[in-house]
Amino acid sequence: MSSIDFRFRRLRRTPAIRDLVRQTHMSKDDLILPIFVEEGIDSKVELGTMPGVYRWPEAELPEFVQRLWKKGIKAVMLFGVSHHKDAVGSDSWAEDGLMARIIRTAKEAQPEMLVISDNCFCEYTEHGHCGVVEEGDVTNDKTLANLQKQVLVAARAGVDMIAPSGMMDGMIAAIREALDSEGFSHIPVMSYSTKFASAFYGPFRDAVDVHLKGTRDSYQMDKANGREALAESLQDEIEGADILMVKPATVYLDVVSRIREHSTRPLAVYHVSGEYAMIKIAAANGAIDEKAIVMETMTAFKRAGADLILTYFAEQIADWLDQRS
Ligand code: PBG
Numbered sequence: 001m002s003s004i005d006f007r008f009r010r011l012r013r014t015p016a017i018r019d020l021v022r023q024t025h026m027s028k029d030d031l032i033l034p035i036f037v038e039e040g041i042d043s044k045v046e047l048g049t050m051p052g053v054y055r056w057p058e059a060e061l062p063e064f065v066q067r068l069w070k071k072g073i074k075a076v077m078l079f080g081v082s083h084h085k086d087a088v089g090s091d092s093w094a095e096d097g098l099m100a101r102i103i104r105t106a107k108e109a110q111p112e113m114l115v116i117s118d119n120c121f122c123e124y125t126e127h128g129h130c131g132v133v134e135e136g137d138v139t140n141d142k143t144l145a146n147l148q149k150q151v152l153v154a155a156r157a158g159v160d161m162i163a164p165s166g167m168m169d170g171m172i173a174a175i176r177e178a179l180d181s182e183g184f185s186h187i188p189v190m191s192y193s194t195k196f197a198s199a200f201y202g203p204f205r206d207a208v209d210v211h212l213k214g215t216r217d218s219y220q221m222d223k224a225n226g227r228e229a230l231a232e233s234l235q236d237e238i239e240g241a242d243i244l245m246v247k248p249a250t251v252y253l254d255v256v257s258r259i260r261e262h263s264t265r266p267l268a269v270y271h272v273s274g275e276y277a278m279i280k281i282a283a284a285n286g287a288i289d290e291k292a293i294v295m296e297t298m299t300a301f302k303r304a305g306a307d308l309i310l311t312y313f314a315e316q317i318a319d320w321l322d323q324r325s
């Protein structure tokens, strides 16, 4: 007789019983695809550091958004690749600037699609910082004033959700105040509430043509700080954020589970460019099984407590989920 007093393997014997007792599920409903749209180009350009990801010309955005909708991707996050950069990123709050145009184009192409704008300035500034720079640093409150102008332009263009990524203090309260005062109290805000100053954003900066001098260490979070990571998200909840976010995802899942335990708001993770590149390039070299690694990674996000997942793999995941059924 064995001295084993419980046999876990009883519930692992067949696919059917494993399906029955599985504790975490992932579906297309959870996915948001980030999309890069570049002004002034004629055809799409693949990113060298993110194989399978493109900068789309504005003219091809409608077809792409419609294709995604047909596949069951119901939310996209738009990033502009600007040819009109200046010191403060003013194109981002121009009524006919790139941000406003791509929102309008996506909504017209597929009105049911949830169109989210990444609300920041680094894609629109020459120096690549996420706001107004004075004496070598990003000034918080002048940046907030510009952010209020930017989100109103996005709202008037028809955006469904605002997603500020600049890590300015008070950004959620400032956005909420601006939206509410102009009749947009129904538009939700998904805050990049806990965003670390991370080397995992490397490929993204090529993607949006950001030539950053210096670092973002004076506004994005120190990777070493778990308690502060919780406080950052809870502060945004207090200011009225509808959805919270942790970014990057894979190496910050302790932070995800901590926020999950302390907040009842929906929680997103952003599986960022460097995380995408590591899987994509390792798989292309035969080191790992791409689909298995991606699905395992997504499962880990859900298990840690994420409700929503922003990932450049979203379209591929939709294809894989279709194959399975
Ligand atoms: C800009 C922004 C960044 C990302 C989303 N919005 C980069 C940064 O902060 O430097 C990262 C996306 C990615 O790496 O996939 N505020």
Ligand code: ZN
Binding pocket: 120, 121, 122, 123, 129, 130, 165, 166
């Ligand atoms: Zn930024």
